[in-house]
Amino acid sequence: MQRRQFIQTSSFALSTSPWLGNAWAQGDMPHDMNAMPGMAGMHSGGAATAAAAALAPVEAIAAGAPLAALRKLVNTSNQPRVFRATLRAAPVSLAVLQNGSPTEFWAYNNSLPGTLIEVMEGDTVEIEFINALPQPSTIHWHGLPVPPEQDGNPQDVVPAGGRRVYRFKLPLNCAGTYWYHPHPHGFTAEQVYRGLAGLFIVRAKNDPLKSIPERHLVFSDLKLGADGHIAANDMNDEMNGREGQFALVNAQRQPLLTFDAGGRERWRIWNANSARYLRLTLPGATFTLVGTDGGLLAKPVTGLTELLMTAAERMEVIVDAPKGGGKVGLVTAPVERGKMGEVPPERPITLLDVDFSAVKPERLAALPKLPGTLRRIQPLGAVKAKKRVVFSEEMSMAGGVHSMKFLVNGKNFDMQRVDFTSRINEVELWEIANDSDMDHPFHIHGTQFQVVEREVDGKVTPEPLLAWRDMVNTRSGETVRIKLVQRHKGLRMFHCHILEHENAGMMGQVNVI
Structure with a gap:
């Protein structure tokens, strides 16, 4: 069935997603446990509905206040080159609307966005995570080159009421702008749109732009x-x-x-x-x-x-x-x-x-010229292996039941299945082909990649900018080719970063050996 026709004639249930902003107030409120997506019970505040409930008007939140600075996570370590802190995920009640009841969010350390972590490349990071949510959760260090067992994969959930310590050392030459958010399969979307996301900056020892505000x-x-x-x-x-x-x-x-x-x-x-x-x-x-x-x-x-x-x-x-x-x-x-x-x-x-x-x-x-050179980036070398990822959609009205899946290589995500095997330290060429009707942003865990070229209708366009990325958009009908290297052994995730699509199955796993 054609996608547009399907949408116009049906309704369906999947799961949920986005997120929010900075602390207005503080306090805790209870929350009921939510069901996994795909089951009969759907999330309270996260269930798909055919008819949208009445939304608050945009003017219900005041505008025009001075831009707030981000709250910073305090380093409690006395050791040089070690950043040690605690992140607690818990419900928090915030007065958002000008004339209305408080809103329950979920937040790290009662802060929306989650507190900013600032470290130097080469530092060791030690974060104790306390899960005060009614759901299992993790912390995924989005874009950071950390070992798989420290990266908050869905296989490594922290149960409700539990805690764990994430510990990793950041390599040199990884300075950049990153963030962190949950990644428990089936719960990621709701946890993120309820507020669980924070910021992470790795600073360079020699930053040519450090004098600029x-x-x-x-x-x-x-x-x-x-x-x-x-x-x-x-x-x-x-x-x-x-x-x-x-x-x-x-x-x-x-x-x-x-x-x-x-x-x-x-x-x-x-x-x-x-x-x-x-x-x-x-x-x-x-x-x-x-x-x-x-x-x-x-x-x-x-x-x-x-x-x-x-x-x-x-x-x-x-x-x-x-x-x-x-x-x-x-x-x-x-x-x-x-x-x-x-x-x-x-x-x-x-x-x-x-x-x-x-x-x-x-x-x-009197403004000075910017430096002509900011850093050295070497193109990744000879390709040792190739992978092909195809994003697609599948819609059905079989048996009178409306259903929809977002797929990778024709398959719905299965946590027990390994989709690819890669070798540590080998350069790989990945083709990300979008065989669906809408854009999908591709993300892979644990490494940065270089975009090589894009192809649409047989026309290949080399990427004009040599850069390190962990996100790349793929347009409908487009194939994007990237080069990457994994530096740690273990299981890595790759997926569309529209979290509704990830929750609905647009995710896979690669095992690095």
């Missing part, structure tokens, strides 16, 4: 019912990935960023949405791209007027104040990613306002 921008969304409760997924959320009516920055609705008087800032940007892609523009200003998921580029890319980011992607950019000064909005423009069903038309969203009025024209004239 740094800004942290975490983009997320939130879907709230009119009663203040986190809203259930509807059919469109399950199909397209959940997008909340509130687009937030550092957990705030359209905050005000007062630009540094020096006229230049370094922005680290996290797209922490479950499904919303970002197409960022800042009228009158241009962006200089200096970093991707895995850290700095070899050379800056100047003169960009927009930034396109898939879900879970990160970037580092340099922003120089425009000559006109004043106040302008940072806008995300519509992105065509193949949504289906009865969805509202896409519209531009102003995410935050940027006030440049403190910057004097003479400061702009």
Whole structure:
């Protein structure tokens, strides 16, 4: 059955996804245990529904407050080069709506987003995780080169009420912008959209941009019912990935960023949405791209007027104040990613306002040139093995029951099945082919990769930018080729990072031997 026809004539149940923003208040509330996806019982606040409940209007959350800085996780270690701390995942009640009941979120250390971890490359990280949720959970260190047994895989869940210590040493040359979130199979989507996600920065010993004032921008969304409760997924959320009516920055609705008087800032940007892609523009200003998921580029890319980011992607950019000064909005423009069903038309969203009025024209004239070289990136060498991943969808009305699956190589995820075997330290070429009707962002655990080329309708386009990434978008009908190396033995996950799709089966496993 054709996908569009299926959507127009049916409803179906799967599971759930995105996440949120920064602490408004504190306190704990109880929560009922939720069922696994695919079973008859569905998540309270996470069940798919054919008819969407009434949502709170966008104006229900106040806008215009000064942009909040991220809370930092305190290092309790007295040892040099060791970062030691505790992360506790627990329910928390936050007063979000201006005129309504508190909303129950799940958060790390009562903070939304989760507290920022800052370490240096070469440091040892030791995090005690306390699971005060009514569900099993893990912490996945998204993008970080950590051993599989420390990476929060779904095989290594911490039970409700349990705890464990994650311990790993970060190698040199891994400086970059990362994040952490849960990864228990069947529960990931709900835990993330309820608030469980945090930020992680690995700093370089020699950072050529360290003198530039740094800004942290975490983009997320939130879907709230009119009663203040986190809203259930509807059919469109399950199909397209959940997008909340509130687009937030550092957990705030359209905050005000007062630009540094020096006229230049370094922005680290996290797209922490479950499904919303970002197409960022800042009228009158241009962006200089200096970093991707895995850290700095070899050379800056100047003169960009927009930034396109898939879900879970990160970037580092340099922003120089425009000559006109004043106040302008940072806008995300519509992105065509193949949504289906009865969805509202896409519209531009102003995410935050940027006030440049403190910057004097003479400061702009005195801005120094950026370094021409930021770091050395070597292309990965000769390929020793190849892998092919095909994303697809399967829809059925067999027996009068409407069902839908998101598949990898024609199969639904099975935690007991190993899909590929790789050898440690060997360069591999992976082909990610999108045989579905919508975009899917590909992610693999434990390593960064280099995009080599893209192919659409037989036309091959070499990737113009040599960079380290752990996220890459694949458009409908497109094949993306990447090179990667795994440096640790053990089991790794790869999947679509739209969490509804991951929960519905678009995930696989590779065993590194």
